Amino acid sequence: MSVTTIRPVMPGDAPAIAAIYAHYVDHGVASFEEVAPDAAEMAGRIAAVLPAHPWLVAERGGRIVGYTYGRTYHARAAYRWTVETAIYLAHDQRRTGVGRPLYEALLDALTDRGFVTAIASITVPNPESTRFHEKLDFTPIGVMEGVGFKHGAWRNVGYWQLALGPRTIPPPTLRSEPA
Template identity: 50%
Template structure:
């Protein structure tokens, strides 16, 4: 089941994210946020953008969210997106299902482009994003230091809806039901 996240999901989300922060180059955070910080992030995101969780018999198995691409006003029709899965949920279509649901909401909100940053190398994430229709748009070389080496981050973009005169994006809590 995919549903909007709430602060009540913070401990489960933090548990999924912690090993990614602590043991991989996937996230550039170096200290895993705890449940209180995750609750704050979820609540702040939901003021304007979707944050979804995938729930199975074992609880929250993955999550995906969108946020502002950049602070300046002209960027308001673009979002950055991320998806993370628990170890038990990898290679089961959870990320793809979360992204399908997330992108449908973002389209309804009126967003035009979605961008994803991927620390390289990461074949699984590149494969997922390209399977979802993302195309490479650039690479920041040696942009971050993690786990003893300089890392580069590739960026991929996905057109959510065609270009044309945009309407103002609808904040997530104000989005009418589908």
């Protein structure tokens, strides 16, 4: 197995990211999108998240095999220290050891930027994703039942939370780049 490199996203990564995500849109329920975005749409999504939130990719042998990012949890200003996280791996790279270091790099980057809470939303049941997040100390905080309809069934969404840093008064200054 080749060495995994974790790095910030670059503009030319959008086609590989779109291809990874398409599998989840087309074949699963981890995403409630019904039509996979193309590379141009994905490039726009990446640009919309940066520089306020990190977006990282994992490469093996020159191939992007996964990506993770943080994004605004809610638009209202009081939520600005809370971030929603996501991770997607190429289907053939699941359970190969790339996910944990990739996600840990994201959590470190979010902490460095001053975020204090990470939220993961998971279509449930999803034992693999649930175990993954709980091994990283995310705590389950609730389930919304039947909020999405995909692939012929109503789907539940669970929420997991992780404290990234102390909730100080005044709150920390958020940075668009790591300290």
